Amino acid sequence: MSHDVVIAGGGPNGLMLACELSLAGSHPIVLERLPEVTERYRANGLIGQVVRLLDHRGLYQRITGTPEPPRPVPAFTFGALPLPLEDVPDNPLHILPVPQRRLEEVLEQRAAELGVEVRRGHELTGFTQDGAGVDVDVAGPDGAYRVRADYLVGADGGHSLTRKLAGIDFPGVTNDVTVTRTAHVTVPAGIRDPLTGGLTVPGYGHIPPFLHHRTERGLIGYAPFRDRPALLFTIEWDGSAVSDEPMALAELRESAHRVLGVDLPLTPPDGEGPHMLRRVLGGNTRVAERYRDGRVLLVGDAAHVHAALGGPGLNLGLQDAANLGWKLAAVLRGTVGPDLLDTYEAERRQASERVVMHTEAQSVLISPGPAVTALRTLFGEFLATPTNRAHVAATMAGSDIRYTDSPNPLTGYFLRDLPLSTADGPVRLAELARPARPLLLNLVGDPIITKAAAPWSDRVTLVDAKADIPVTAILIRPDGYVAWATDTPTVDGLQEALTRWFGAPA
Ligand SMILES: Cc1cc2nc3c(=O)[nH]c(=O)nc-3n(C[C@H](O)[C@H](O)[C@H](O)COP(=O)(O)OP(=O)(O)OC[C@H]3O[C@@H](n4cnc5c(N)ncnc54)[C@H](O)[C@@H]3O)c2cc1C
Known part of the structure; x- marks a missing residue:
């Protein structure tokens, strides 16, 4: 049987694309190698213009459980520097705290309502394309099979097999210096600050909640969630000192001690796990050399990866999906020619380049050492001006992205809610x-x-x-x-x- 679009990867961006294609009249199928949505601890929230996009689709309300529209946040952080936003006119920065697993559940439910077939336990293993379509090889629970589609979209994450098989390079840089340790934790009540939700660590001082907190030796962050265990993470800049042993809570505690210079007692969270306990060495910043090869396209992490600073990943990926969905559906309907697909890369590449720019800038601003401290002092002085904070907020929101140059000042921008x-x-x-x-x-x-x-x-x-x-x-x-x-x-x-x-x- 032939399909109009096969989407390889049923993560958030593949599922969002399936919903968008479906709303625009296409009939995609999604191949997802995992048999079910798993507890992979990744995003804890959506940050930026994507929150407005989810409002456009009613998905914001499904996630929050209220009919209310999103409101901008009064403050955020950039490179572990405070970013107060209350005096920023038309503050564009919105945040939707939601674990990635919940987002994926909501998107999969929406896709099912729209009639999308999500084939779980089915993995893309290869493909060949010709002038009229793509033959996709799949390993499913009952064995290997082949499907034919007009287009194949790789939404199969940073290690995308689709991208590799299409021969699309993934240039960029690998950082093998940082060590990020993250765990679900319980911090003793005497250290938790009931007023701010942060921590007041004896011998050190206050650590505000949900923000990156830099010292001369590293970075620490504490996120106390209402409905799930609190998260604590550290980042240090000594990848060479990492052991091969599985990560243990004691290792995070030792790391927190090095970063703060004093002990921070930690115990595992109460209740049933699984609880997160993770050590990540380094990371990649890469953007695909092309987003399209004939009838094969890439969205989300398959097209770009970067540091998670400021949480821009899904702001980027879900808007890729929204950009591609209606265009691909129109091409499939035959109302526009395939050249329209070229605008997908032209528009979204600039968005990924902005994210690479600001996450790299933040990676420098959070790193240790007196030279960086001096840079932070200067940057902090710039952030005293509301205009500069508005600029940074728009960069993080992605609301500075303009697709078309036009004399009318609104043309080419995402239109704020009205x-x-x-x-x-x-x-x-x-x-x-x-x-x-x-x-x-x-x-x-x-x-x-x-x-x-x-x-x-x-x-x-x-x-x-x-x-x-x-x-x-x-x-x-x-x-x-x-x-x-x-x-x-x-x-x-x-x-x-x-x-x-x-x-x-x-
Ligand atoms: C620690 C961490 C924290 C993060 N925090 C945030 C945050 O707070 N906010 C934010 O916006 N972003 C955050 N991100 C980034 C965000 O998680 C990613 O941008 C997002 O997961 C990308 O979604 P995706 O659908 O493109 O890829 P993925 O989520 O990687 O999904 C790809 C899917 O494809 C499937 N797949 C792979 N290969 C195949 C195949 N051959 N056949 C079929 N299926 C396949 C995989 O099983 C997977 O389900 C974070 C990332 C990390 C690692």
């Missing part, structure tokens, strides 16, 4: 975006907009609304980015934008 007033009552932009269709907002009720867009009415939802933004009409792509906007009573460029992104008029 309250809209329509004939059916008030609605938020994010609520209108739930079906993941292109939206054309006619904000002055001008009939020339309606007339100009009429030949695309099978693909584009036209909404008459009022909103407090300085444009008269705005065309928003399914991934939330502005394809076209005008502040004059003209339709110049509208039909070109509709054709470019959504195909020729019907």
Whole structure:
């Protein structure tokens, strides 16, 4: 049987892509080698514009269990420096605390609702592509088999076999110096600070919660979660001193002692495990040389890996999926040519390059030594200015990414959420975006907009609304980015934008 898209990898980005393709009318299948969602301790939260994207799909509300929209955070951290954001106008930084396992469960449930077949226990082992499609070799629980698809997407993580078999290089750097030790822990009540949620360590002082805390010898962080065991981690810069023994809690305690200069008593968390106990040596910062080879594409960690500082991984990967989903579905439908897929890499590569830039910058800012301390002092002085903090917040949120250069200042950017007033009552932009269709907002009720867009009415939802933004009409792509906007009573460029992104008029 032939499928339109085979997605190799049912991690968060593969599942998100499956949902996006499905919403856009495609019928993907997902091959996931693991038989079930496992307790792999990875992301603890989503940071940045992706939180707004999940609001667009109603997934934010599924995860939080409330109908409320996301709100920006009052403060965050950059390179273990405080980043207060309350005085930053239009603060773009949103955070959704959610363990990756829960995110994957929600995405898999959504994919199932949309009719996506997720084949667990099925591993991509090879593929060959020709001009018309891809033959994918699979090892399943009942043996090997082959599926044919129009396109194959590798969402199979940083060690992506899809990327390797496609012959796509993964240039970058490997750091073999840092040692990161992480464990679920219980810290004695006398050291836990009930006011801040952080720690007050005798002989050392206060360690705020959820932030990276640097000393001259290393980094430490403590995250007390409400519904799961607290996490403690350290980073040290002496990879050569690592033992081959499995990590033990005593090793983390010794590391915390070296970083703080005093003892920090730790015991395993109460209750049933499994509890995390992990030592990671070094890490990779790499971006795929190409995101596409003919009918094979890469998303998420298969396309880029970087330090986890500031937690940007899923902000990047889930937005890759949202960028690719509607484009690939349109190509499969035949409403646009395959050249549209080139814009996927052009747009998303700049996002990954920004993440590489800011995680590398943070890696330097957290490292030990007096020269770095001096750099931090200077950088901290820059962060005293709200404009500079706004710049850093936008970098971390990914809201500084602009896809298209255009005279209209909104075009090319992700459009922030807006309250809209329509004939059916008030609605938020994010609520209108739930079906993941292109939206054309006619904000002055001008009939020339309606007339100009009429030949695309099978693909584009036209909404008459009022909103407090300085444009008269705005065309928003399914991934939330502005394809076209005008502040004059003209339709110049509208039909070109509709054709470019959504195909020729019907
Ligand atoms: C310690 C740590 C902390 C992190 N913290 C954060 C954070 O706080 N916030 C954040 O946003 N990001 C964080 N990240 C990054 C985030 O976890 C990754 O960016 C994310 O997992 C990437 O998702 P993915 O779907 O691209 O790849 P993966 O999650 O790696 O999923 C790939 C899937 O493909 C499957 N697979 C692999 N090969 C095959 C094959 N041949 N056939 C079929 N299936 C295959 C795998 O089993 C896996 O399920 C963290 C990462 C680490 C390691």
